[in-house]
Amino acid sequence: xxxxxxxxxxxxxxxxxxxxxxxxxxxxxxxxxxxxxxxxxxxxxxxxxxxxxxxxxxxxxxxxxxxxxxxxxxxxxxxxxxxxxxxxxxxxxxxxxxxxxxxxxxxxxxxxxxxxxxxxxxxxxxxxxxxxxxxxxxxxxxxxxxxxxxxxxxxxxxxxxxxxxxxxxxxxxxxxxxxxxxxxxxxxxxxxxxxxxxxxxxxxxxxxxxxxxxxxxxxxxxxxxxxxxxxxxxxxxxxxxxxxxxxxxxxxxxxxxxxxxxxxxxxxxxxxxxxxxxxxxxxxxxxxxxxxxxxxxxxxxxxxxxxxxxxxxxxxxxxxxxxxxxxxxxxxxxxxxxxxxxxxxxxx
Amino acid sequence: xxxxxxxxxxxxxxxxxxxxxxxxxxxxxxxxxxxxxxxxxxxxxxxxxxxxxxxxxxxxxxxxxxxxxxxxxxxxxxxxxxxxxxxxxxxxxxxxxxxxxxxxxxxxxxxxxxxxxxxxxxxxxxxxxxxxxxxxxxxxxxxxxxxxxxxxxxxxxxxxxxxxxxxxxxxxxxxxxxxxxxxxxxxxxxxxxxxxxxxxxxxxxxxxxxxxxxxxxxxxxxxxxxxxxxxxxxxxxxxxxxxxxxxxxxxxxxxxxxxxxxxxxxxxxxxxxxxxxxxxxxxxxxxxxxxxxxxxxxxxxxxxxxxxxxxxxxxxxxxxxxxxxxxxxxxxxxxxxxxxxxxxxxxx
Numbered sequence: 200x201x202x203x204x205x206x207x208x209x210x211x212x213x214x215x216x217x218x219x220x221x222x223x224x225x226x227x228x229x230x231x232x233x234x235x236x237x238x239x240x241x242x243x244x245x246x247x248x249x250x251x252x253x254x255x256x257x258x259x260x261x262x263x264x265x266x267x268x269x270x271x272x273x274x275x276x277x278x279x280x281x282x283x284x285x286x287x288x289x290x291x292x293x294x295x296x297x298x299x300x301x302x303x304x305x306x307x308x309x310x311x312x313x314x315x316x317x318x319x320x321x322x323x324x325x326x327x328x329x330x331x332x333x334x335x336x337x338x339x340x341x342x343x344x345x346x347x348x349x350x351x352x353x354x355x356x357x358x359x360x361x362x363x364x365x366x367x368x369x370x371x372x373x374x375x376x377x378x379x380x381x382x383x384x385x386x387x388x389x390x391x392x393x394x395x396x397x398x399x400x401x402x403x404x405x406x407x408x409x410x411x412x413x414x415x416x417x418x419x420x421x422x423x424x425x426x427x428x429x430x431x432x433x434x435x436x437x438x439x440x441x442x443x444x445x446x447x448x449x450x451x452x453x454x455x456x457x458x459x460x461x462x463x464x465x466x467x468x469x470x471x472x473x474x475x476x477x478x479x480x481x482x483x484x485x486x487x488x489x490x491x492x493x494x495x496x497x498x499x500x501x502x503x504x505x506x507x508x509x510x511x512x513x514x515x516x517x518x519x520x521x522x523x524x525x526x527x528x529x530x531x532x533x534x535x536x537x538x539x540x541x542x543x544x545x546x547x
Numbered sequence: 548x549x550x551x552x553x554x555x556x557x558x559x560x561x562x563x564x565x566x567x568x569x570x571x572x573x574x575x576x577x578x579x580x581x582x583x584x585x586x587x588x589x590x591x592x593x594x595x596x597x598x599x600x601x602x603x604x605x606x607x608x609x610x611x612x613x614x615x616x617x618x619x620x621x622x623x624x625x626x627x628x629x630x631x632x633x634x635x636x637x638x639x640x641x642x643x644x645x646x647x648x649x650x651x652x653x654x655x656x657x658x659x660x661x662x663x664x665x666x667x668x669x670x671x672x673x674x675x676x677x678x679x680x681x682x683x684x685x686x687x688x689x690x691x692x693x694x695x696x697x698x699x700x701x702x703x704x705x706x707x708x709x710x711x712x713x714x715x716x717x718x719x720x721x722x723x724x725x726x727x728x729x730x731x732x733x734x735x736x737x738x739x740x741x742x743x744x745x746x747x748x749x750x751x752x753x754x755x756x757x758x759x760x761x762x763x764x765x766x767x768x769x770x771x772x773x774x775x776x777x778x779x780x781x782x783x784x785x786x787x788x789x790x791x792x793x794x795x796x797x798x799x800x801x802x803x804x805x806x807x808x809x810x811x812x813x814x815x816x817x818x819x820x821x822x823x824x825x826x827x828x829x830x831x832x833x834x835x836x837x838x839x840x841x842x843x844x845x846x847x848x849x850x851x852x853x854x855x856x857x858x859x860x861x862x863x864x865x866x867x868x869x870x871x872x873x874x875x876x877x878x879x880x881x882x883x884x885x886x887x888x889x890x891x892x893x894x895x
Contacts, residue, residue: 366877371841375849418839418873419820420856449818452800470797472767491766493719501723508768525766529714 209273210405213343217406217442217463219485219519225510226273226343227544229537230446230466231527232266233278236495236534239265249294253279256329263334267342270541274343274406277330277399281349281410284391285358287323288315295362305361307369312384317391321398328402335403343406345444346399350411351388351433352426358388367416374425389429396437408444408466409433415449422453427460434461444487448526451476458484469493469525474512485519490540492524495532499539506543557621558753561691565754565790565811567833567867573858574621574691575892577885578794578814579875580614581626584843584882587613597642601627604677611682615690617882618889622691622754625678625747629697629758632739633706635671636663643710653709655717660732665739669746676750683751691754693792694747698759699736699781700774706736715764722773737777744785756792756814757781763797770801775808782809792835796874799824806832817873822860833867838888840872843880847887854891 204212204223213226235241240262243252252258262278282292282300295301306312327346334344357363359370373381396407414426434443438461445462447453451471458465458480465484467476469491477486494505506522513520522544528537552560552571561574583589588610591600600606610626630640630648643649654660675694682692705711707718721729744755762774782791786809793810795801799819806813806828813832815824817839825834842853854870861868870892876885 366841368841368844368879371839372845375842375845375853415818418817418842418853419837420822420860449797469766470763474768489767491719493714493716494723494766496716497720497723505723505766512768531716 208341209271210338210340210343213273213521214405214442216485216519216521217444219463219483219517221515221517221519224544224547225513225520225522227522227541228272228274228276228345229266229524229528229540230276232270232272232276233262234528235530236528236532236537237265237269239269249280253283254326256326256333259326259330260333260337263330264337267338270537272342272541274345275334275338276345276347276408277327277334277404279327279330279347281347281354282357283324283327284320284348284354284388284395287320287395288317288387288391289319290315290358292357292362299363300357301362302357305369306358306384307373309380309383312380312387315384315387317387317394320391320394324395324398327395328398331399331402331404344404345406345408346396346402346404347408347410348392348395350409350414350426351385351392351429352417353411353413354388354392355384356413356416359384367413374421378424385429389432393433393436396433397440400437400440404441406442406444406463407437408446409462411445411447411450414447422450423456427456431460438462444521446487454484455481458482464519464521466521466523467525471525473509477513477516477518480518483518485521486513486516487521487523489525490523492526492529492532495524495528495536495540497536499535502536502539503543506540507547510544510547556689557619558686558688558691561621561869562753562790564833564867564869565792567811567831567865569863569865569867572892572895573861573868573870575870575889576620576622576624576693577614577872577876577888578624580618580620580624581610582876583878584876584880584885585613585617587617597628601631602674604674604681607674607678608681608685611678612685615686618885620690620889622693623682623686624693624695624756625675625682625752627675627678627695629695629702630705631672631675632668632696632702632736632743635668635743636665636735636739637667638663638706640705640710647711648705649710650705653717654706654732655721657728657731660728660735663732663735665735665742668739668742672743672746675743676746679747679750679752692752693754693756694744694750694752695756695758696740696743698757698762698774699733699740699777700765701759701761702736702740703732704761704764707732715761722769726772733777737780741781741784744781745788748785748788752789754790754792754811755785756794757810759793759795759798762795770798771804775804779808786810792869794835802832803829806830812867812869814869814871815873819873821857825861825864825866828866831866833869834861834864835869835871837873838871840874840877840880843872843876843884843888845884847883850884850887851891854888855895858892858895
């Protein structure tokens with residue numbers, strides 16, 4: 200049974216899709232929609248810098264709203280960063296001159312882990328509910344408000360490697376070489392992430408996304424112990440309160456396992472064949488994704504065509520569909536191509 | 548029926564595995580086994596430089612044999628580089644100071660493609676049969692000799708982007724924006740790759756590997772048109788002559804499609820669960836892989852344990868198994884960990 204859409208706000212349509220209700224046209228948002236491809240974002244960032252924007256509720260609110268004003272997306276995602284969690288636990292970070300993230304020091308030993316402080320999370324992340332409350336007021340129930348956090352495994356890659364990394368050698372060394380210490384660290388990160396989500400829920404988010412951006416780098420037999428186990432714990436703690444969208448890059452071959460863990464929505468990357476997933480899913484779950492972000496560097500004609508293919512593949516799917524990219528929008532994306540997505544999805 | 552192994556050479560065991568015959572212990576080699584983790588390799592490279600080693604049959608032979616002497620691997624893979632093909636077509640390359648590969652110029656237009664010269668391939672790649680013939684003599688039928696090339700899509704990423712790249716924007720722009728021109732380029736690359744494999748077969752290789760290292764970056768619905776279609780053509784042309792091993796990174800969720808294309812062996816990356824693949828394969832095919840290369844930075848104990856898990860998962864598989872890593876060995880790998888793999892596989 201389709202919901203009578205003409206009477207629904209963007210927020211209601213978004214939440215209906217999260218509940219797995221089919222709609223005439225899918226709700227739409229874009230990962231990293233408040234980002235460098237927007238001239239109004241670049242202007243603010245040039246003036247204030249990334250971390251100040253994250254930590255100042257008025258600026259975070261303004262940046263979060265920029266893409267909503269411009270494109271009328273159905274969901275606004277809080278402008279923030281997954282690394283605010285390690286920072287709030289006492290491990291600050293910075294941007295490396297050569298690109299990528301550097302943590303001020305890596306977490307490697309039992310002592311390092313013991314020093315991570317989960318008790319101060321709420322106080323140190325106070326600016327997050329600050330921004331969410333402002334956003335709640337501005338959005339006025341019309342647009343869905345999303346919170347997010349990184350998965351424990353994904354956060355651990357930065358924390359243990361000491362920043363951005365390609366092979367995750369140190370974290371894997373810990374995982375294979377000292378499982379007990381790995382688990383001590385993961386317990387602590389998971390606790391912090393759960394607390395952080397609770398803060399977001401209390402501040403009024405309509406749904407949250409979990410970014411398991413690096414879970415796909417785990418060895419095949421070890422994804423459960425390395426990442427999924429901890430995701431499941433978060434889903435258990437938070438999934439009752441608000442819908443949870445699980446973004447798991449490079450992991451769509453495990454979609455049945457992921458669906459079993461209980462997220463309301465699974466967000467898949469661009470390498471998945473959405474039509475194939477839809478047809479082979481064992482347990483129905485709402486699907487989000489999966490346009491290749493690189494397409495936004497091409498032309499509106501190409502974007503319309505490829506957007507149309509995803510819409511066609513999902514037409515009539517009874518489990519819920521949210522249109523999005525398969526990964527964050529690139530800084531080089533062209534505005535006219537984002538407009539082409541919006542038009543194509545809305546006209547579908 | 549198991550082959551009586553005690554009478555077989557490494558080469559015979561390797562070829563038996565390629566034919567899908569079960570063996571008591573799998574033959575073993577390691578992707579990029581002639582590489583920077585070896586002190587004897589670093590010494591030669593410091594003296595001569597990478598490209599000189601590739602292009603001088605005596606040096607390529609020496610480097611190819613180094614890991615065979617040290618570890619007694621069952622297969623020797625010619626020391627070379629996938630980018631010798633674009634170079635032989637008239638598009639030279641170099642190593643960028645900041646890391647990665649730079650092509651001297653990118654291939655973007657119809658004119659650029661027209662200028663690519665496939666007729667001079669044999670002459671310009673003369674050093675390859677030169678090295679293979681020397682190797683053939685040295686190996687004396689005891690160790691399998693492997694040739695290789697990059698897949699057309701993977702080669703095109705370097706050729707069109709102008710070197711190493713993260714998002715493959717220009718190639719995707721060509722693929723989505725001008726399919727006819729994309730196909731003109733792919734026809735030309737495929738022809739060159741087929742010719743190159745023919746040279747390798749004539750020079751006496753026992754098997755060849757195709758590296759579709761970047762096929763996994765294609766959008767889900769487009770892998771067929773972007774990469775698999777061209778691989779199939781190569782498999783048709785070469786698969787009769789020698790066994791073909793298809794390494795397809797980030798593509799194990801498509802293993803049935805890949806198997807259908809006809810390679811004798813599929814080499815899977817470390818993110819696959821080999822036991823699961825083995826049990827769900829629709830068409831039996833020999834499997835190669837998939838130890839996480841990062842493990843070779845840890846300890847022999849960990850390496851023995853994880854090697855043992857792969858051996859256990861493949862025990863009794865009736866379709867053929869070749870032990871290998873899930874990706875090329877890292878320069879930071881420890882020799883004692885390679886030794887731990889060799890001991891564990893041989894003792895199994």
